[in-house]
Amino acid sequence: AQTVTQSQPEMSVQEAETVTLSCTYDTSESDYYLFWYKQPPSRQMILVIRQEAYKQQNATENRFSVNFQKAAKSFSLKISDSQLGDAAMYFCAYRSATSGNTPLVFGKGTRLSVIA
């Protein structure tokens, strides 16, 4: 079964600085999707960024970018120019692109604090 590991339960960053959240995953599949979700205090799950495994180029969305290392099964999230509104729980997630019976699997999350 696929597993997702987030080894940093908590992280903090100064406003306007850059922070990187780590995520590793375990799979025997070659085609899959990876996601970072943000969960602010409102509890809403918000998609931050997605990566399709067949794409070698790292995904970027404004201040958010990933470092996708397929061979190392690593998928870290970099937040540049951190803002107070970035404070939240961040979850890394995996799902298969080919197996219909492999549901979305989450890591345990990283709580990010942003210091003014």
Next chain:
Amino acid sequence: NAGVTQTPKFRILKIGQSMTLQCTQDMNHNYMYWYRQDPGMGLKLIYYSVGAGITDKGEVPNGYNVSRSTTEDFPLRLELAAPSQTSVYFCASSYLYGTGEGNTEAFFGQGTRLTVV
């Protein structure tokens, strides 16, 4: 588009009571999921469905039941509520297969905060 709608948003149950958490989506997604999130923790999969009439257990299915009679609806039933079921419950949906923006990720409801006393 309403997306994924969960009801109710909050509920307090007494031990031994039963209830159904409703979830409906209007995106014609095949995949639907139920997760629970205990305080300060990640999301644990309770049940999922890959289409109408098909359901399967996730990581923590005990004490819950689901059905999927239509593509749109995926209710979660709690029988004989216990304090250990106090949690926030999330319903989500996604396409079974797809590529590109909007076609690969899961969309979530706003969650149901359930307290069993």
